[in-house]
Amino acid sequence: xxxxxxxxxxxxxxxxxxxxxxxxxxxxxxxxxxxxxxxxxxxxxxxxxxxxxxxxxxxxxxxxxxxxxxxxxxxxxxxxxxxxxxxxxxxxxxxxxxxxxxxxxxxxxxxxxxxxxxxxxxxxxxxxxxxxxxxxxxxxxxxxxxxxxxxxxxxxxxxxxxxxxxxxxxxxxxxxxxxxxxxxxxxxxxxxxxxxxxxxxxxxxxxxxxxxxxxxxxxxxxxxxxxxxxxxxxxxxxxxxxxxxxxxxxxxxxxxxxxxxxxxxxxxxxxxxxxxxxxxxxxxxxxx
Numbered sequence: 001x002x003x004x005x006x007x008x009x010x011x012x013x014x015x016x017x018x019x020x021x022x023x024x025x026x027x028x029x030x031x032x033x034x035x036x037x038x039x040x041x042x043x044x045x046x047x048x049x050x051x052x053x054x055x056x057x058x059x060x061x062x063x064x065x066x067x068x069x070x071x072x073x074x075x076x077x078x079x080x081x082x083x084x085x086x087x088x089x090x091x092x093x094x095x096x097x098x099x100x101x102x103x104x105x106x107x108x109x110x111x112x113x114x115x116x117x118x119x120x121x122x123x124x125x126x127x128x129x130x131x132x133x134x135x136x137x138x139x140x141x142x143x144x145x146x147x148x149x150x151x152x153x154x155x156x157x158x159x160x161x162x163x164x165x166x167x168x169x170x171x172x173x174x175x176x177x178x179x180x181x182x183x184x185x186x187x188x189x190x191x192x193x194x195x196x197x198x199x200x201x202x203x204x205x206x207x208x209x210x211x212x213x214x215x216x217x218x219x220x221x222x223x224x225x226x227x228x229x230x231x232x233x234x235x236x237x238x239x240x241x242x243x244x245x246x247x248x249x250x251x252x253x254x255x256x257x258x259x260x261x262x263x264x265x266x267x268x269x270x271x272x273x274x275x276x277x278x279x280x281x282x283x284x285x286x287x288x
Contacts, residue, residue, distance in 0.1 A: 008032045008237070009090045011082075013073060013134060014100030016040040017050030018202040019153055022226025023097055023233060024055055028064030030234050035086060037071040037100065047105075048203040073100045073130040083137035092145055095237060096138040099153040101127035101170065108208060113164045120166045128173045135181060135192070143188040149237050150185075152178050153229065154194040154249060159277030172280075175249040179282045182247030191246035195232065196279065198253055198269055199223045224269045228252070228261075235259040249279035 010027050014020040016038030024036045036059070038052030045051070052068045059066030069085075071078050086093050102122040109116055135150050142148030157163060158171035178194040185192060199205065201223045209216045232252050236242060239259060253271040255261075262268055 008094040009035075009086065009092050010095035010097065011035045011037070011086060011093060011134075011138070012097040012099060013037045013071075013130070015055050016046070016052045017048055017055075018099075018204060019197060019200055019226050019229060020097070020099040021050060021055045022200070022202070022228070023099065023153075023230035024059055024066070025062060026227040026230025027095065027234055028059030028066060029062045031063050032095075033065040033067065033090060034059050035067045035069055035082070037069050037073070037082065039070060039072060041070055048207070050203060073126050073134070074102075076133050079130070079133050080137050083134070083141065087141050093138055093141045094148055095233065096134060096142075096148070096150045097153065097233065098131035098134055098151065098174070100130055103204070107163050107167065113166070116164070120164065123166050123170045124173075127170045128177075131174060131177060135177075139181075139185060139190065142190045143185070146189045148190040149233070149242055150178075150181065150190070150192040151233055152192075152194040154178075154196045156196055156198075156272055156276035158194075158196070158249070159280065162276075175280065176282065178249065179247045183286065186243070186246065189243065191242035193236075193245055193247070194249040194279075195229060195255070196249065196251045197224065197229050198272055200226050200228075202226050222270055222272075224253070225264045228256070228263045228269060231261050231263075232256050232259065235261045247282075251279070 010032050012020050012024040015024045015036035024034050028034050036055050040046045040051045056066030056068035071082055104120045106116040131152055152174040154174050155171045157168050158175050175194040178192045182192040199219045209220050229252050232255050251271050253269045
């Protein structure tokens, strides 16, 4: 059965901390039921602070309903089980945010990719393939209800050199995946976008800034809060313009201006288009 109060139901992957947590909190502040996934159950289990349970609790404190799910997105069976659970418990899924990514400790380490851990390539599994799998199971629910929004959390790293080839390939792959999924889902009123986020104020960037303050000083002044992308997603869903945006790779800061959204501190985060590049324009040709 669908929720009696007709509130939205969302799933945000990789939400123990960082962008996933921020997006989930922003959706929760709108009163949504938000399922959040992560692998960190207890503080101290991961090098960075945050747990999936703490995120769920804060969502509920903000007026939504947070539901924590410990899930390894490298395991397709766990993801399939989660989506089946959402269908059974809620009878609907309105928003899927594909945010989970296997971020290796060597990500911002200096040097060529061959000098770093081969584990950096894991982001192509949990980060790219995992987005396909979650969308696969979510699409079945959304197509049946004839509505829905799937968001891939993207990055300017799809267009410029950023953190090496594995990271760049994952981000570029998310953009193309959104374009192609949008083609398949258009007849069913389900939208898919890739949302480029700017530099975010997260637990991970706090560590990076502390370790290299001179390198990141200018960026952190322009950084977005982790909740800012969630505010943009919320506004897009409510805009009535989702299908017109479907398939696009969109710079979050630019969409925020269009939708009249500001960050939690009242500031208008800048677009980094001129400095870091603009989204690729894919061909409209279709080869079945």
